Structure formats: C-alpha cells, structure tokens
Amino acid sequence: MRVVLADVKSSHGFVSKDTVVGGYGSRLEPFSRVTRVISHLKQRYHDVPSVHMAYLAAILAQWGHEVRWTRGELVDGDVAIVLSSLVDYRNETAWADAMRARGTKVGFVGITASKMPELFAEHADFIVNGEPESAIQRLARGETLSGPVTSEAVADLDTLPFPRWDLITTAHNGGFREPRWVTRPAGGGIPLLASRGCPEFCTYCPHRILAGYRARSIGNIVDELQQLCVRIPRPYVIFRDPLFTEQRERMVALCDEIQARGLTLTFEAETRLDRLDPELLDKLHAAGFRAMSFGVESVAPATLKRSGRRPIPEEHQRLIIDHARQRGIVTAAFYVLGFLQDDWQSIAATIEYAADLGSTFAQFKILTPYPGTPMFKQLQPLLTETDWEKFDGYTPTFRHPNLSEVELRYLLGAAYRRFYMRPSYLANFLKVRNTAVRRWVSRMDARVFDRHARMEMVEMSRPVTC
Numbered sequence: 001m002r003v004v005l006a007d008v009k010s011s012h013g014f015v016s017k018d019t020v021v022g023g024y025g026s027r028l029e030p031f032s033r034v035t036r037v038i039s040h041l042k043q044r045y046h047d048v049p050s051v052h053m054a055y056l057a058a059i060l061a062q063w064g065h066e067v068r069w070t071r072g073e074l075v076d077g078d079v080a081i082v083l084s085s086l087v088d089y090r091n092e093t094a095w096a097d098a099m100r101a102r103g104t105k106v107g108f109v110g111i112t113a114s115k116m117p118e119l120f121a122e123h124a125d126f127i128v129n130g131e132p133e134s135a136i137q138r139l140a141r142g143e144t145l146s147g148p149v150t151s152e153a154v155a156d157l158d159t160l161p162f163p164r165w166d167l168i169t170t171a172h173n174g175g176f177r178e179p180r181w182v183t184r185p186a187g188g189g190i191p192l193l194a195s196r197g198c199p200e201f202c203t204y205c206p207h208r209i210l211a212g213y214r215a216r217s218i219g220n221i222v223d224e225l226q227q228l229c230v231r232i233p234r235p236y237v238i239f240r241d242p243l244f245t246e247q248r249e250r251m252v253a254l255c256d257e258i259q260a261r262g263l264t265l266t267f268e269a270e271t272r273l274d275r276l277d278p279e280l281l282d283k284l285h286a287a288g289f290r291a292m293s294f295g296v297e298s299v300a301p302a303t304l305k306r307s308g309r310r311p312i313p314e315e316h317q318r319l320i321i322d323h324a325r326q327r328g329i330v331t332a333a334f335y336v337l338g339f340l341q342d343d344w345q346s347i348a349a350t351i352e353y354a355a356d357l358g359s360t361f362a363q364f365k366i367l368t369p370y371p372g373t374p375m376f377k378q379l380q381p382l383l384t385e386t387d388w389e390k391f392d393g394y395t396p397t398f399r400h401p402n403l404s405e406v407e408l409r410y411l412l413g414a415a416y417r418r419f420y421m422r423p424s425y426l427a428n429f430l431k432v433r434n435t436a437v438r439r440w441v442s443r444m445d446a447r448v449f450d451r452h453a454r455m456e457m458v459e460m461s462r463p464v465t466c
C-alpha cells in the first residue's frame with residue numbers, strides 16, 4: 001500500500017503544529033515591528049518537522065508499506081494521513097478534499113481531530129481519536145479504518161520504532177554549521193520525545209488531555225540519539241516533552257549515558273524551573289544542553305493557583321535563570337496574558353517581571369481556552385470568537401471581565417516591545433557577562449522604559465507599568 005503522510009504547510013503567518021500547544025498549533029501573524037522580526041526568525045529556526053508523522057512513517061515502513069511525504073503537494077496514494085491542527089484546519093480539509101477527488105482515502109490524526117472531529121467529518125474517511133500510533137499500526141496490518149477510530153495510547157513507549165526522518169524530510173539538517181549567536185541551527189533540529197503527556201494540572205494546558213504521562217527508558221532514548229549521531233554529525237536535538245526534567249534521577253542517568261557512549265550532540269528542552277537545580281543544570285550542560293524553555297505565565301502566584309498551576313518561588317526562578325546565563329544556556333520564558341484575575345496593572349506587573357527576570361527570550365500569548373481543557377469548560381459561556389482558526393494564542397477569544405479586546409491586544413504588543421526593545425535584551429542575547437557593562441545596560445533600560453511609557457500615554461492614556 002502507498003501511504004501519503006501530509007503536514008500541510010500554511011499559506012500565511014508562522015504556523016507551528018505537531019507538539020505546539022499540545023498539537024492544536026499556533027499561528028503568529030505579525031502585528032508589530034517586533035513580532036515581524038520574531039516571525040521571520042521563527043520561520044528560519046523553528047520550523048521543525050513533525051515527530052508524530054515520523055513515528056507513523058516508521059510504523060508503516062516496518063510493515064512494508066511505501067511512504068510518500070508532502071507539505072501540501074497532491075501525491076498519488078491509496079491512503080493519506082493528515083496531521084490536523086486547529087489554527088489551519090481549513091487548509092488541511094481543502095487538501096483532503098482534493099486528495100479524495102483523486103480517489104485517495106483520507107484520515108486525520110492529532111489532538112484537533114481527536115477533540116473536534118466535527119471540523120473534519122465531511123472531509124475524511126476516518127478520524128483517529130487519541131495518540132495515532134495504535135490505529136496506524138492496525139492500518140499497517142491491513143485493517144480498513146473508517147469513521148471515528150479510537151486509538152489507545154501506547155503504554156510502553158519503548159515498543160515504538162524510532163522516527164524515520166529519512167522518509168518525511170530531505171537531508172534534514174545534514175551538515176549544518178552552528179551560527180555564532182544562536183543555539184538552534186537554521187532549519188531547526190531533530191525533535192525527539194523522551195516522554196509524553198504531563199503529570200501537572202494546569203487547567204489551560206492541552207498537553208495533558210490526550211493521554212497520561214509516560215516516559216521511555218534511558219537506554220531506548222540514547223539508542224535513538226546514537227542513531228541520529230551516526231546519520232548527522234553533531235545533531236541538534238529538540239526534546240519536545242512537555243516536562244523534560246520531570247524526574248531528576250532519569251535526567252542524571254540520561255546525561256551519564258550520553259557521555260558514557262561518547263555522543264557529541266547539543267540539545268534543548270522544555271521544562272518547569274522547579275524541576276531544575278544548579279547541579280542538574282551543570283550535568284545537563286556537560287551532556288550538551290544549550291537551550292531551555294519554561295512557563296512563568298504570570299507574576300501573581302494567586303492567579304496561577306486559580307488555574308491549577310503550582311507557582312514557583314521567585315528566588316528559585318532567578319537562581320536557575322542566572323545559573324543558566326552563567327553557563328551560556330539560552331533561556332526562553334513563556335507568559336500568558338489575560339487570566340480571569342488579570343487587569344491592566346497585573347499584566348503590566350507580569351511584563352515588568354519578564355524584563356527584570358532577564359531570560360534570553362520571552363513569548364507572550366493571550367489566554368486561550370482550548371477545547372478539551374478544564375479552562376475551556378469554565379470559559380465557554382464567555383466565548384466571543386466563533387472562528388476556531390483564531391484560537392491561535394494571539395487573538396482574544398472570550399469576554400474578559402476586566403479588559404477589552406483592544407486593551408488585551410495592546411498589552412500583548414506592549415509586552416513584546418518592552419521585552420525586546422531594551423538594551424539588556426541585546427546584552428542577554430549576546431551573552432554579555434561583564435558586571436560593569438551589565439550595570440550600564442540596566443541604566444539604559446530605565447531610560448528606554450521611560451520612552452515606552454511616554455508612548456503608551458499618547459496611545460492609551462496610561463503606561464504599561466505597575
């Protein structure tokens with residue numbers, strides 16, 4: 001059987017799918033000078049291939065099927081499997097319609113197809129509900145999939161074959177040279193899932209709603225890393241686990257095994273700051289850890305608690321970020337603006353905190369209730385947005401009790417401007433550690449913030465300061 005695997009590329013904005021927002025995806029349509037630059041850089045460094053599709057390619061090849069890969073071109077095949085997303089589902093269903101018109105059976109996989117099958121029902125022969133590997137194994141064994149198909153989560157992740165990047169990319173990342181001022185190489189890197197799901201309880205998070213937390217054995221992960229090292233010199237690996245350092249002992253064992261096998265690689269991961277300590281950071285760094293992302297979300301512990309998120313003490317956040325800076329590890333902090341408890345002042349405080357915390361990068365998004373999350377149930381009566389593609393992380397989608405849509409959008413733009421248009425951002429980006437220079441840069445920050453405040457007074461009659 002010839003199976004077409006499709007991760008249809010979007011025609012506008014910067015769209016990330018697969019493991020981003022649990023698979024619902026996000027779309028950054030630039031809305032300011034700063035976000036135009038960010039969008040451009042993301043196109044270059046963050047457009048990583050889909051790890052889930054690479055798993056499906058491996059399963060199908062294991063059973064002797066021919067795999068064809070596409071980012072949107074129409075390709076002849078017996079069956080096509082499409083990676084679904086919320087932010088670009090119309091593009092995906094249009095592609096599916098065109099394929100079905102050519103006589104190909106089409107199925108959708110991913111969290112959006114699982115949680116919102118009604119968006120795909122008229123465009124599909126089958127829709128997989130759950131992590132797709134079990135269902136695609138059945139397809140590979142000869143079962144005809146039709147209508148809604150339940151797919152059990154794979155309990156033992158070690159039983160899965162390693163992702164087949166050779167089948168879904170062309171010479172991905174082969175022979176890249178790491179540029180001087182960025183950690184992630186142009187063209188992205190190789191995503192890897194050492195675990196799936198998340199044991200935490202943040203009510204707005206889609207990462208925890210498709211299946212429970214499971215982790216692969218260390219030997220199995222390092223076998224995959226070793227295979228990558230054979231194919232690609234010095235690979236850059238992007239661990240896409242929602243909470244990479246959940247188990248400290250596993251991390252220590254992983255670092256030990258990478259070093260014991262003499263693997264030369266660099267990697268980044270996403271985690272929580274309370275799942276890191278300076279000793280573990282040192283250990284990870286020695287094994288090749290060069291960048292990390294983590295949620296800070298809000299400066300207000302009470303707000304976080306109302307959303308099921310365990311706050312992390314400020315001293316610990318600063319300790320880990322400072323230690324990472326000393327080690328030359330790039331840090332990217334995530335913030336959410338527009339929690340129900342938020343108002344202008346509290347968001348201003350979060351923006352100020354983001355700048356003061358001094359991570360290398362920051363990503364600000366507007367609180368978005370994603371279908372299937374407890375937060376969605378809570379906010380459903382307040383929804384104002386009817387176009388699901390607008391649930392992109394940057395668009396207000398519900399009636400906020402304290403802020404208008406205009407105010408929320410303005411605060412989002414101000415967050416990016418205040419974070420990225422300050423001298424200390426450049427100092428962090430360039431990894432400047434000289435104390436005298438950093439003191440001078442802080443003084444310059446204060447002047448720049450005054451300018452921002454004057455501009456905000458003109459535009460909104462109040463500054464974004466707390």
Ligand code: SF4
Binds near residue numbers: 199202295309
């Ligand atoms: S820590 Fe919270 S936000 Fe992060 S992946 Fe887990 S549930 Fe989601």
